[in-house]
Amino acid sequence: xxxxxxxxxxxxxxxxxxxxxxxxxxxxxxxxxxxxxxxxxxxxxxxxxxxxxxxxxxxxxxxxxxxxxxxxxxxxxxxxxxxxxxxxxxxxxxxxxxxxxxxxxxxxxxxxxxxxxxxxxxxxxxxxxxxxxxxxxxxxxxxxxxxxxxxxxxxxxxxxxxxxxxxxxxxxxxxxxxxxxxxxxxxxxxxxxxxxxxxxxxxxxxxxxxxxxxxxxxxxxxxxxxxxxxxxxxxxxxxxxxxxxxxxxxxxxxxxxxxxxxxxxxxxxxxxxxxxxxxxxxxxxxxxxxxxxxxxxxxxxxxxxxxxx
Numbered sequence: 001x002x003x004x005x006x007x008x009x010x011x012x013x014x015x016x017x018x019x020x021x022x023x024x025x026x027x028x029x030x031x032x033x034x035x036x037x038x039x040x041x042x043x044x045x046x047x048x049x050x051x052x053x054x055x056x057x058x059x060x061x062x063x064x065x066x067x068x069x070x071x072x073x074x075x076x077x078x079x080x081x082x083x084x085x086x087x088x089x090x091x092x093x094x095x096x097x098x099x100x101x102x103x104x105x106x107x108x109x110x111x112x113x114x115x116x117x118x119x120x121x122x123x124x125x126x127x128x129x130x131x132x133x134x135x136x137x138x139x140x141x142x143x144x145x146x147x148x149x150x151x152x153x154x155x156x157x158x159x160x161x162x163x164x165x166x167x168x169x170x171x172x173x174x175x176x177x178x179x180x181x182x183x184x185x186x187x188x189x190x191x192x193x194x195x196x197x198x199x200x201x202x203x204x205x206x207x208x209x210x211x212x213x214x215x216x217x218x219x220x221x222x223x224x225x226x227x228x229x230x231x232x233x234x235x236x237x238x239x240x241x242x243x244x245x246x247x248x249x250x251x252x253x254x255x256x257x258x259x260x261x262x263x264x265x266x267x268x269x270x271x272x273x274x275x276x277x278x279x280x281x282x283x284x285x286x287x288x289x290x291x292x293x294x295x296x297x298x299x300x301x302x303x304x305x306x307x308x309x
Contacts, residue, residue: 109134257307
């Protein structure tokens with residue numbers, strides 16, 4: 001089977017590695033153009049490009065997939081299927097129709113729940129108890145195609161978007177290899193029930209801003225969902241502070257205004273929320289490194305009664 005693979009981040013590279021290890025022939029990898037990243041804003045290749053280069057596979061990095069040139073390039077490869085894993089662009093139906101088996105996508109949710117760009121973060125933010133991956137036949141709509149296979153895992157109380165991403169990347173690669181091993185004209189996927197669909201909007205900067213009037217458990221979920229990127233944040237005075245680790249200190253009502261520091265403990269400080277309170281354990285000041293809450297207290301001159309916003 002000849003495969004064109006399209007993907008960009010580390011999540012995708014896990015599936016690419018598994019395909020190569022399983023012996024599939026991949027004459028072309030399509031990935032996003034190199035981007036500036038990091039504090040030095042250096043131009044960096046995607047994780048998929050790094051993996052493809054290491055395997056000696058040709059990479060192609062178009063700004064989009066809409067041109068006639070791209071259509072012809074894909075057609076000349078004469079592949080049987082296109083595997084798409086967190087590519088980051090919409091694949092036009094005109095391209096999917098080229099392949100004998102169309103396009104197959106590894107999606108990090110239990111479809112039809114959390115269609116869209118940020119299924120892992122949204123599942124954590126919503127307090128979902130489980131998630132998983134779906135191997136899906138690509139269709140014209142966004143993550144609306146029928147599903148070949150579903151794998152489920154629980155979302156642990158300590159999971160962040162980063163740890164859950166790693167678990168689902170491995171799970172997705174395993175499910176993809178299994179689905180491809182039985183792929184033929186008689187392998188029929190199951191249609192999704194649109195009545196149960198939810199949409200995982202792309203994470204915005206404002207999504208990561210902590211609203212202290214929310215309940216403590218919801219803010220704790222937000223902190224986990226924003227780790228490792230972009231990081232949940234708040235302001236202490238005019239200083240932006242990222243919050244990386246929290247625990248729910250108390251549920252129910254509090255007398256203090258939301259955002260107010262109400263207590264210091266040996267391993268952190270406690271902030272009042274709209275419902276309950278949250279213990280802050282790991283923080284990071286703008287331009288600084290992650291530190292324990294106690295280290296932060298020593299440099300910020302914070303006192304009980306001060307407030308975050």
